Amino acid sequence: MTCSINYAPQLRAQGLRMTPQRNAILHVLHHSGGHLSPTQVYKQARKEYPRLTEPTVYRTLEDLAEKKFLLAAHVGNGKIVYELAAKQHHHLICHKCGGTVQVEHAPLELLYRQLESSTGYKLDSGHVTFFGLCSDCQS
Amino acid sequence: MTCSINYAPQLRAQGLRMTPQRNAILHVLHHSGGHLSPTQVYKQARKEYPRLTEPTVYRTLEDLAEKKFLLAAHVGNGKIVYELAAKQHHHLICHKCGGTVQVEHAPLELLYRQLESSTGYKLDSGHVTFFGLCSDCQS
């Protein structure tokens, strides 16, 4: 499965090497379009590159997230999912039915500035997860 | 190790039974005072109640968190820690050095109300985790 997207130059610009393993992982995330768990990434990317192993998947996802190619999101109980980094957004998850809603960054902008000035931290741009009960599950 | 705190009545008020396993787990969290991982809880609570097993620890921590006796916090890469629920607060973690800062709930209050009215979700009271770079790690 070849496709036009080539991440090699951007990876090298960040000091990372392009390998067939990384290529397969990035393609899987690109074509899925959504959030995938490491196990899902492993199973799918393996079809493109069968020698792929689990440790490589876990390390690659972490490395690519650290360099901002991917966003990591917590989805409850220590579960984590990844997606290609695109527009900045956040998540709101119903802890009863699992339903999720995307949250724009705009309403968080003021808070971010307050926290940065009061703590001295420079906040990451993305992907905070809020939990709650959706309207259906409140009854 | 006996101690004066007895959670039994509060547990029963929530429809939960008090067992020596739960007692040991609650005591460990009470005496530690901070955030503990499930593995840490398991190792310590085992000293008080040696028959304790891992599945019981994981299930108990989830159950107690669901009933709001405990707060769960994500601390990066799918790692989760628990603490006794007390004052509402949030966390800001440096993803380079791991340094953490507590964040009061007050500055999030407005955001919470906005999100609740725009999404229809009723937000959980606690423990959002923000990530960023602390002032030391920004250079």
Next chain:
DNA sequence: ATCCTTATTGCAACTTTTTACAATAGCACA
């Protein structure tokens, strides 16, 4: 004090995630 219901537990097997280290292979440069 005993019985009964059913929440809770332990067991055993399994899946997921992590670790250390030696082998491999990008890619910058000559």
Next chain:
DNA sequence: TGTGCTATTGTAAAAAGTTGCAATAAGGAT
């Protein structure tokens, strides 16, 4: 095109977390 540096990978083993199910025991009721 070939060489060398070292980032990246696979391997093997361990650790952490999950699951289904049968046995146990908490605590309300008699």
